[in-house]
Amino acid sequence: MTPPGSILIVGASAAGLSTAEALRRHGHEGRLTLLDAEPHLPYDRPPLSKQVLAGTWEPAKAQLRSTAQLEAxxxxxxxxxxxxxxxxxxxxxxxxxxxxxRADAVVIATGLTARGLPGQNSQNGQHSANSLNGQDCQDGQDGQDGQDGLAGVHTLRGLDDALTLRTHLTGATRLVVAGEGVLGAEIAATARGLGLDVTLAGLGHTLLGDQLGDVIGALLGRLHTDRGVRLRLGAAVESLTGANGRVTGVRLATGELLPADAVVVAIGSRPATGWLEGSGLSLGDGVECDTRCRAAEGVYAVGDVAAFEHEGLGRRLRLENRTNATEQAQVVAANVLGADRPYTPVPYFWTDQYDVKLQAHGLPSPDAEVSITEGDPEQGRFAAVYREGGQITGVLGWNMPKQARVLRQRSLGAWQRPQPLSSA
Ligand SMILES: Cc1cc2nc3c(=O)[nH]c(=O)nc-3n(C[C@H](O)[C@H](O)[C@H](O)COP(=O)(O)OP(=O)(O)OC[C@H]3O[C@@H](n4cnc5c(N)ncnc54)[C@H](O)[C@@H]3O)c2cc1C
Structure with missing residues (x-):
């Protein structure tokens, strides 16, 4: 294959920028263009729900590279x-x-779009939320304050969202977070740190239950309630209440009304693929690609938006985490330039809530059996493994990064080769 002379990357954030850098490292000297809907220099998203929202980092600190590095x-x-x-x-x-x-090769790195509550009737100050069946913001466009026609309702995906929410929280006292996933839990933790009165409501029965299962979910629930967060789990958001165009509360399907002067909707995201309708690409849960992250001749996908075939696991995966954005970019850049490398990662994500750092390796399914192998939840430090069908499929560290890494190496290393899962 002749290496492409010109390459266009759509989406210039973690995955897009890493791909550009890897292309240069791999020797691409031709034209390289990065297109992004946002006006900002590329920045990192994990600090948005943590340090930027807390106000301990100025936005510039979240910038991925200096101006000089970008120019280089x-x-x-x-x-x-x-x-x-x-x-x-x-x-x-x-x-x-x-x-x-136009370019010889195109890399799609458009990430995700936050789901918002559906904007519906606003009669009598009641704004139906259709029981958390999210409605999507426009592709790649961050959620807006004033969702559902009410000011004070936020989503958090981009820098502008974080700054708007931060400003609003500074003058607010009561926050309701809708969504019991990673983002909702992080925002609740940061808002408690800011001294707000926080209630977190979600359809699931435990925090992060969909990602980490109920054993860890229950421990996370306790972490939050011990710090003063009120949990309303297993409860759908029925509607928002408002007065004079501002949100005043959240009504649950149980009938309970949670007073609020700020609401964050953190009910998930979807791949930003709307702009690819009619492109000829296969779009399912993301841009569908092969084991080489190739979606079509000369077209690749990388990062949160890419649904790739994992050769080691024999199934399609789409990963929404920061480490994947960088790791996948290395493989995509090499393949764009003519290599033939499968992408076979051990998935990994972390989340910081209060003084706890959780690190999850592999695929810690909610259906798996969880056992603690080291440490003690009561002491605030432990490592755990997830087993399905007698095989270790996931590893979790709760303030135990080193132990989790060792377990990962021992139990999940084979994922990186095209082999079946290891048994423990
Ligand atoms: C608030 C927050 C906290 C997070 N915390 C963690 C964490 O603690 N740990 C962890 O592992 N992961 C975390 N993540 C996830 C991590 O940030 C993402 O996995 C990572 O940003 C994915 O990078 P990406 O480049 O694929 O997508 P994105 O970072 O979403 O970038 C996509 C880019 O594409 C642009 N774009 C979209 N559509 C278009 C279009 N049509 N035209 C042009 N440009 C477009 C967007 O403007 C954006 O800049 C967090 C994410 C968020 C939002």
Whole structure:
């Protein structure tokens, strides 16, 4: 294969920027363009729900690279311009302003879009939320204050969201977080740190139950209630209440009304693929790609948006975590330039809540049997393994990073080769 002379990356955040850097490292000297809908220099998202929201980091500290480092890349950055269409056959991308960018290879790195509550009738100050069946914000467009027609209702995906929410929380006293996943739990923890009165409501029965199962979910629940968060789990959000255009509360399906002067909707995201409708690519839960992260001839996907075939596991995966964005970028860059490398990661994510750092390796399914192998939850430090069918499928560290890494190495190392899972 002749290496592409020009490469266009759509989405210039963690995955897109890492791909650009890896392309240069792998020897691509040709034209390199990065297009992003946001006007900001590339920044990191994990601090948004933690240090940036807490106000301990200025936005500049979340920037991924300095201006000098970005310049040294020798790439053209087109910022504040949204891609609205791709012709996969000619590898042409059309932007919202009508500009057409063509390249020999295109890398899709458009990440996720936050789900918001559906905007519905706003009669009598009642705004139906349709029991948390989320409605999507426009592709790649961050959620807006004033969702559902009410000010004071937020989602959190981008820097502007974090700054708007931060400003609002500074003057607020009662926050309701809708959503019991990672993001909802992190926001609740940060808001408690800011001294707010926080209630977290969610459909699931435990915090992060969908990701980590009920054993760890119950421990997380205790972590939050011990710090003063009120939990309303197993409870759908029925509607929002408002007065004079501002949110005043959240009504649950149980009939309970949770008073609030700020609401964060953290009910999940979906891959930002709306702009790819009609592109000829296969779009399911993300951009569907093969084991090489290739979606079509000369078209690749990377990061949160990419649904790739994991050769070691023999199934399709889409990973929403920061480490994947960087690791997958290395493989995608190599393959764009003619290598033939499968991407076979051991999935990994972390979350910081209060003084706890949780690290999860592998696929810690809620259906797995969980056993603690080291440490003690009562002491605030432990490591655990997840077993399914007698095989270790996941490893978790609760303030025990080193032990979790050792367990991962011992139990999940084989994932990185095209082999079946190891048994313990
Ligand atoms: C608040 C928050 C906290 C997080 N905390 C953690 C954590 O603690 N640990 C962890 O492992 N992971 C965490 N994550 C997840 C992690 O940040 C993501 O996995 C990572 O950012 C994915 O990178 P990406 O480049 O694939 O997507 P993104 O970072 O979402 O970047 C996608 C880019 O594409 C652009 N874009 C979208 N559509 C278009 C379009 N049509 N045209 C042009 N540009 C477009 C967007 O503007 C954006 O810049 C967190 C995420 C968030 C939002």
């Amino acid at each position: 890349l020798g790439a053209r950055f087109v910022r504040g311009e949204r891609a609205v269409a791709l012709d996969a056959g000619t590898r042409s991308v059309t932007t919202a302003s009508g500009r057409v960018l």
